[in-house]
Amino acid sequence: VTEIAASEKPKECVIFLGASEYPHLSSELNRPQFEASAQAAEEYFESTTGFNIPHSEILDLFDTGDEVYQQLLAISTFLAVRPGVRAFVYYIGHGGFYKGEQYYLAARNMRKNLEPQTGFLSKSLADHLRAVPDHQGQLFLILDCCFAAQMVKDMESESLDHLETVTANKTLESFATPGVAVLAASSKWDGAKAADTYELTLFTKCLLETLREGILNAPSWLSLSDVANEVSRRIRLTDRTHHGLPQAHAPRQTTLNLATLRIFRNNAPETADLFVEQAGVLKEVREESTAEGPTAEDEQRRTARWPTTIILAG
């Protein structure tokens, strides 16, 4: 086993999309939970116990009055000057199907019967995000809306030939391998929920609880899949009548499945702390528990923003 010091934490940015009000549509679509959720999520991404992303690295288009094409331009401008930066795109709002086929995410200025032109048509948004010149960073889409997993299909790459193969001895590069992962609030046929009972949407409430509180006895860094499973568990405990459960997908897989990449710090008090690189994927190694409890070094690892040590197997 060889130990190497990890490089600086990967650079990250986040883009918020969606709306809490839709002035050109029925007022029944307006939900204050969307705005509260966007604010809470942004606070988490900025917080030192969260992603600690500087404000300058946040593009907040939530509730903007800009038309969709202006928002798409803003996104590409933002990403183009951040080559290789891991980007989170967090949408909160309504999802729907136009003419029964084309999936879209509602935008603030969306018009009835013009959803593909005035909302975020899933295919167009996916193509736009994939095609930003000079970005080529990892994309993590977090979609808090109905039928969210429908967008996974649209994020699938037509060709993976141009993507590099990750080799086992390129541990750190695995954090920078291009690709896409999607955390969808619901399957493609199920709903997401924003009930008056809660201040936030059900999905974002349970997601932020998971990220803030962590998962007991799980690895000290969590993947999108780990998070999706825990959010599902929390949703089932919170609202037993709700059917739509989150899903994690990696529609644009290279040799690295981004949904299994451990990028979320586990804030639970007891975690497993070591990572082993195997065939390009970080895997955790659970240590035998000691009677003395966690050492100062364990605590330092737990509270660090990024793993201080990566163990290479071999």
Place this chain on the structure above:
Amino acid sequence: VSYRPKILLALPDSTLGRANAEVAELQSFVERSAADQGVSGDVSIETIKDSIDTQDTGTVLSIVVAGPAAVAIAHGIKSFIAKRGSRVRIYDDAKNVLVEAEGGAAENIDIAATIEAYRKSGRE
């Protein structure tokens, strides 16, 4: 001001996603049928939500019926059922079930008569 009764069309057997997708198709069938029969001006259709709690854009068709458009609406519903096989439930605007139509049985249900009777009942 003339009385303009409203009926609601829902797809009770569909998941939320399928209902959201199919309700747009149902709307197309009803609009086409109304156009074919020259009563487009007597039918006003919009998609509304079944529950404000869900993050979808609507799964229920709300149809304001004016004039003798009942036959056209019924024809649109039956054409949709013939294609999709979905069950369509028709409510009045107080969400009382007026009639339910499904599969081949839809042919034997006089949807038009039901809608027309409802439309006329509001004027009494």
